[in-house]
Amino acid sequence: MRKGFASSSRLVVLAAGLFAALVGISARLVDLHWLRSAELTAFVDKARKQIIVDQARRGDILDIRGNRLATSRSLIELGADPQVLRKEDEAKWPELAQLLGIPQSELEIALRRRFALESVDSTDAPTDERMSRPIRWVRLSEAVEESTYERILKLNIKGVYGNRHYRRVYPGGQLAAHILGYINKEGTPVTGVERHLDFYLRGQAGWRESERDGLRRELAQFRTREIPAADGFDVVLTLDTFVQHIVEEELETIATKFRPDSATIIVSDPRTGAILGIANYPTFDLNHYNRAPIAVQRNLAVTDMFEPGSTFKIVASSGALNDRLVTTSTVFDCSLSSIVYEGRARSLPGDAHAYGVLSVAEIVGKSSNRGAAQLGMRLGSQRLYEYARAFGFGEETGFPFGGEIPGMLHPVRAWDGLTITRLPMGHAVGATAMQMHYAMSTIANGGVLMRPLIVFEIRDHSARTIAQCQPMQVRRVISKETATTMARLLVNAASAEGTGEAAVITGYEVAGKTGTTQKIINGHYSERQHVGSFVGFFPARRPQVAITVIVDNGRLPTGGTAYGGTVAAPSFKRIGEQLIPYLGILPAQANKSAIAMGDAKRDRISHP
């Protein structure tokens, strides 16, 4: 019988070897998994496990036509580790300096400094007592574009690298600066839409739990939990870039011609309350917000109040007409200097010109202070106050951001003896430009006060609507008939017979009212400083656009008074003329048949 390979001795040796190996492995396993388990697990966790945060991209802010007003893009903060720079790469430094747009000498100083002096106890210690600390990072540029960064990487300079981060950019610069707001360097939204709608814009960062190898590269196969980042939503505003640009260009014209302290223009659709353009002078560039003083960053249209002056006369006249206390042909003696009201003689304010008997239509058209005061007295203190409140004075309009103030409208019990004669002409009341604009828009909108609409909708990145803001009626202030009558009276005011002749647009019925008030300086009305304004809308019969222009302390080249008809009404006209072709506003004579507009129509279109 042949003896098998496995002799007893061999088997014993083999078994002993296997047993020893098993014992060794077991001992090692016990050591690793039991005795030193906690220590090793902590070490592995620290060395290999990592949580990687995926930053969400902040949503864009768009205008009503989809133009980007604010967007996010990645930029690279470029730096270098002077400890690992190679001698042979120094030849590439000039090209690097050129790509970064900095002088070569500046770059060389930054790269050649390899150690920083560091005091043992204090920075006041003498130089020889200080220790030198190796510099591992020196910043070369705060924001390098992706394309430039790629070219820098191609230079293959060891030790030069960048860290990517998202940066908010505003392609329009100062366009709609007071509305958009900005994100500061810490990434905190400071003002405007950026702050108000931060919840929707910011998105939600994602994260994943993973492991890394010795070279700190992620080992993707060991990903355990993963929450994807959710990018922020886009916010669509009712603003129109083109209209906004017209408004800001007009403000620049005003600033150049009249050198005012400040100026504000608002353009809106009175039927919906949607704001198409809104801007203030002075303004600032959102990409360089840190260069602008805080005072310049305020949205003056909602944060500052002024005495509206004659534009406020729409309140008393609308109220008296709406309560059927007067008709447009009711007359008042505007030559009187005082009148008895509630048993007391009240002095009436003066007029720019001496008037005799004026009808209500003429009072509005010629902007008679005495006439307005008598309309107020006819209405009575309480009703005048109620109408002023109904038109939105003394309360916030509901403009959602920018620190809106409610203005100032005292209750009747706080009035003095003169208030009943001064309030109807727009004194003894503080209004914001936004309040004045929406009060006039009430007449344009058939007597219904609308809430300002600035946010149109919120979309996700696939342009799906998440939320949409609808026009919102605040209240009916006057009847539709009264509004129509007032619009007619305001057409007279903005005509050759009225004070707003400069606002007339040929071929269109413009309704509007000028306002000029003396500024209160040190508690007294100034003879030299005025706030000139024009608030109106057109076409008067089918209003499509309401425009408010307010110029604070305009300085005429001739040195005269900066009346609203002089400094503000021409701006209304210029803006209106540019909006007509853009918004397709039809002239007053338009009807349903084909409209012939000038010779061009006859020349170019002939029916077949």
Next chain:
Amino acid sequence: MKKAPSQSVLWNRLLIATVLLLVFAGSIGLATVWLRHQVSEVAAANRNAQVRIAELDRRIAEVNSQVAAGLSPDVLLRQNTRLRLGLAAPRDNQIIRVDEEVEIRLAAKRNAELYTTSVVPASFPVSTPR
């Protein structure tokens, strides 16, 4: 003694079985390693794809912001001046307002053109019977 050979055969068989078992176990181990390698390869490829997508997203965002900056009214006006294009907003008297159904109007115009088009004389060879 007949018991000893049968015992060695048994031991031999057991040894062969053990070796086969080890080979089998080794194969499973190798297969596991290969599978894990494949998993890591796929995971790495996925990660690279994600990195690439993020890079493309960044590029798109950069291009979008450049386009937006290029389309801002101020920039367009400067380009208009720089390139001497002389573009200007239309004046009111240059605008023709069509207040009727555009489709019907265009169709009518087109039909009128069709019916009033003058006939162009044309000649072509005609075969005649011999």
